Amino acid sequence: MFLGQGKVIKMRNGKKLGIIGSDKTFRTFRREKKHLFKLYNGWAFNVELLKELRDVGVEWIEVHCNDTKYIYRTNIQNFFNCGIYYKNPKGEKDYQLILPLDYWFKYPMLSKKEIKKIKKNLKKWLK
Numbered sequence: 001m002f003l004g005q006g007k008v009i010k011m012r013n014g015k016k017l018g019i020i021g022s023d024k025t026f027r028t029f030r031r032e033k034k035h036l037f038k039l040y041n042g043w044a045f046n047v048e049l050l051k052e053l054r055d056v057g058v059e060w061i062e063v064h065c066n067d068t069k070y071i072y073r074t075n076i077q078n079f080f081n082c083g084i085y086y087k088n089p090k091g092e093k094d095y096q097l098i099l100p101l102d103y104w105f106k107y108p109m110l111s112k113k114e115i116k117k118i119k120k121n122l123k124k125w126l127k
Contacts, residue, residue, distance in 0.1 A: 007019055007020045009026070009053075017049065020053070020056070020058060024057055024058055025059070025060040025061070025062055025073075026053050026058045026060070026061050027064060028061075028063055029063075029064045029066065030043075030063055030065060031066065031067045032065040033067055033068070037086075037096075037098050040086075040098045040100055041100055041101050042099045042100035042101055042103075042104075043061075043063050043101075043104070044096040044097065044098040045061070045079065045096065045097055045099075046094050046095070047085070047094070047096065047097050048094070050079050053076060054076050054077075054080075058076055059075060060073060060074070061073070061074055061075075061076050061079070063104075065109075066109075069108060070106055070107065070109060071106070071107045071108075072101070072105070072106055072107075073104065073105045073107065074103055079099050082103055083097035083099045084097070084098045084100070085097060
């Protein structure tokens with residue numbers, strides 16, 4: 001349904017949903033202020049997409065939020081074990097699984113400059 005050729009995942013209408021990395025992580029890029037499911041305080045994904053990602057071996061889901069500069073990360077199995085099923089009342093046919101933020105790790109996003117500085121200091125420390 002969603003998975004196409006390559007590692008970029010798109011909907012039928014061509015909208016990009018995210019990328020599957022070689023580390024078995026599905027990464028999606030969202031604005032927290034717009035896309036966070038406020039009613040349940042969590043991230044929501046289409047149930048069929050989650051099943052397909054799991055079936056192709058994806059183990060981790062990451063949501064990269066450029067507006068708040070945070071990355072949220074969780075094991076995909078958490079959606080199936082702890083997620084809340086939700087059907088959009090506007091008549092859309094897709095079902096969503098919402099995983100509350102309690103089940104996510106939250107990390108600050110680092111710039112390339114910050115990462116380079118950390119690596120440099122780590123090399124000094126390991127000597």
